[in-house]
Amino acid sequence: MPVEEFVAGWISGALGLVLGHPFDTVKLLGFFKGMSFPIASIAMVNSVLFGVYSNTLLALTATSHRERRAQPPSYIHVFIAGCIGGFVQVYCLAPFDLIKVRLQNQTEPRARPPGSPPPRYRGPVHCAVSIFQEEGPRGLFRGAWALTLRDTPTMGIYFVTYEWLCRQSTRDGQDPSPARVLVAGGFAGIASWAVATPLDVIKSRLQMAGLKRGAYRGVLDCMVSSARQEGLGVFFRGLTINSARAFPVNAVTFLSYEYLLRSWG
Numbered sequence: 126m127p128v129e130e131f132v133a134g135w136i137s138g139a140l141g142l143v144l145g146h147p148f149d150t151v152k153l154l155g156f157f158k159g160m161s162f163p164i165a166s167i168a169m170v171n172s173v174l175f176g177v178y179s180n181t182l183l184a185l186t187a188t189s190h191r192e193r194r195a196q197p198p199s200y201i202h203v204f205i206a207g208c209i210g211g212f213v214q215v216y217c218l219a220p221f222d223l224i225k226v227r228l229q230n231q232t233e234p235r236a237r238p239p240g241s242p243p244p245r246y247r248g249p250v251h252c253a254v255s256i257f258q259e260e261g262p263r264g265l266f267r268g269a270w271a272l273t274l275r276d277t278p279t280m281g282i283y284f285v286t287y288e289w290l291c292r293q294s295t296r297d298g299q300d301p302s303p304a305r306v307l308v309a310g311g312f313a314g315i316a317s318w319a320v321a322t323p324l325d326v327i328k329s330r331l332q333m334a335g336l337k338r339g340a341y342r343g344v345l346d347c348m349v350s351s352a353r354q355e356g357l358g359v360f361f362r363g364l365t366i367n368s369a370r371a372f373p374v375n376a377v378t379f380l381s382y383e384y385l386l387r388s389w390g
């Protein structure tokens with residue numbers, strides 16, 4: 126199994142993340158604080174995504190990434206490979222994403238009034254250990270089903286949008302220009318996040334609900350009760366910030382992925 130796609134996915138995920146972190150944190154001070162945990166986790170998750178995607182395309186079309194400009198795969202193959210990549214990466218992403226959501230949802234120590242109790246989780250490792258102890262090993266996968274529903278089809282959309290935009294105004298057999306790759310990567314991020322946002326809202330609610338037992342019975346129950354209480358607008362919460370973040374993150378991720386692979390021949 127060719128591994129360079131895994132390595133390129135690793136590095137490009139880390140580079141994309143550096144740009145996305147301020148959007149993820151949305152706190153004006155300390156933008157780049159606490160980045161080592163997301164870098165390590167997202168790099169690994171991106172490596173699995175791009176590695177599985179590329180190797181699935183190899184299995185489906187018998188073309189390696191070097192041959193794919195001369196013999197472009199069909200969009201249906203790109204979509205299937207993207208869905209499989211998205212499905213597999215969820216099992217890597219789920220515990221990291223849960224920890225990220227739990228940490229981001231606790232009030233910053235400097236924002237709490239004096240005398241209030243200390244934050245529940247002291248950092249990523251403490252958070253993982255506490256979830257394991259308080260909610261069991263399965264607790265670390267809370268929201269994983271919603272994450273699977275969110276990422277399987279939308280990663281297909283992600284790679285199809287990228288390929289389609291790259292092929293526009295690029296002559297057959299030629300590599301797309303760096304500007305093309307940036308734009309295609311950026312819009313691939315926006316398109317996939319636009320479709321992913323409703324399930325992203327549900328996923329985060331299920332991940333937080335682990336703290337209050339019995340809050341929701343599952344994905345459907347969470348969808349119905351959120352919509353009943355807050356209206357359909359609830360499914361679009363965070364759409365603007367997700368899209369604003371998605372453009373730079375995915376532009377840089379695809380640019381570095383493509384150029385790392387090209388530079389390795």
Ligand SMILES: C[N+](C)(C)CCCC[C@H](N)C(=O)O
Pocket residue numbers: 171275276279280283314317318319321371374375
């Ligand atoms: C499938 N979904 C839309 C959720 C994500 C697609 C882009 C993934 C990228 N690592 C990012 O964080 O933007």
